[in-house]
Amino acid sequence: QITLKESGPTLVKPSQTLTLTCTFSGFSLYSGGVAVGWIRQPPGKALEWLALVSWDDDKRYSPSLKNRLTVTRDTSKNQVVLTMSDMDPVDTATYYCAHAPTIFDPRGYYDLYFDFWGQGTLVTVSS
Amino acid sequence: QSVLTQPPSVSGAPRQRVTISCSGSRPNVGNNAVNWYQQVPGKAPKLLIYDDDVQPSGVSDRFSGFKSGTSASLAISGLQSEDEADYYCAAWDDSLSGPVFGGGTKLTVL
Numbered sequence: 001q002i003t004l005k006e007s008g009p010t011l012v013k014p015s016q017t018l019t020l021t022c023t024f025s026g027f028s029l030y031s032g033g034v035a036v037g038w039i040r041q042p043p044g045k046a047l048e049w050l051a052l053v054s055w056d057d058d059k060r061y062s063p064s065l066k067n068r069l070t071v072t073r074d075t076s077k078n079q080v081v082l083t084m085s086d087m088d089p090v091d092t093a094t095y096y097c098a099h100a101p102t103i104f105d106p107r108g109y110y111d112l113y114f115d116f117w118g119q120g121t122l123v124t125v126s127s
Numbered sequence: 128q129s130v131l132t133q134p135p136s137v138s139g140a141p142r143q144r145v146t147i148s149c150s151g152s153r154p155n156v157g158n159n160a161v162n163w164y165q166q167v168p169g170k171a172p173k174l175l176i177y178d179d180d181v182q183p184s185g186v187s188d189r190f191s192g193f194k195s196g197t198s199a200s201l202a203i204s205g206l207q208s209e210d211e212a213d214y215y216c217a218a219w220d221d222s223l224s225g226p227v228f229g230g231g232t233k234l235t236v237l
Contacts, residue, residue, distance in 0.1 A: 037226070039228075046129060046215065046228055046229070046230045046231045047164075047166075047172065047215055047217075047228040047231070048228065049217075049225055049226045049227065049228060052225060052226075060224055060225045061225070062223075062225060063223055063224075063225075096171055096172075103219075105160065105178070109158060109159045109160060109219075110158075110159040110160065110218075110219030110221070111159065111160040111177065111178050111219075112160075112162075112219050112226050113160070113162040113174060113177040113178075113217070114162075114164075114172070114174060115174045115177070115183060117171040117172055117173075118171065119171055120171050
């Protein structure tokens with residue numbers, strides 16, 4: 001059974017760096033095609049993709065946030081860590097990590113989807 | 128403003144059928160698979176449809192996905208009160224080199 005859980009601070013001050021950890025079980029990030037993504041959702045707003053790290057350590061970032069994001073994996077601990085620098089009140093959101101069983105379909109198109117999600121963690125940015 | 132466009136809200140009576148549209152462009156919906164998620168307030172999203180029209184194991188067959196060109200849709204038949212939720216479409220975007228989500232559609236069961 002695949003599970004994921006986000007952990008980290010619930011409150012950060014403006015300009016600080018946020019570090020979130022996704023601890024997962026039930027799969028290996030060494031398995032071909034597998035990836036872990038980070039998605040956030042401001043209160044009352046839509047989902048927004050942030051970052052993705054794949055089984056082969058390929059990393060992708062949202063172009064609008066690329067300069068502030070870093071994603072790393074620790075396969076020995078079954079963890080993926082997201083850091084976001086220069087936090088601002090507009091970054092207040094619930095942050096989710098999620099499992100993607102595949103990214104690219106052999107038939108020649110991207111078929112990335114998130115089939116298991118963590119419960120999410122609400123991060124508030126305020127002084 | 129989201130890359131994928133969804134109606135903000137739809138509604139239907141119990142036992143009716145509703146559809147939720149998702150409009151994109153060639154780099155996303157046109158070229159790649161569309162996925163749909165259901166999100167009940169306060170909960171994490173749940174995958175409903177992947178690869179345009181495939182239901183994951185355990186998802187009711189009342190949910191079905193369709194795609195034509197740069198538009199996709201989610202149909203929900205036999206509406207039930209438990210279907211009240213927000214629904215999101217998503218697809219990989221070749222230009223952005225990552226997935227994009229729609230703005231979400233709130234379904235109300237009258």
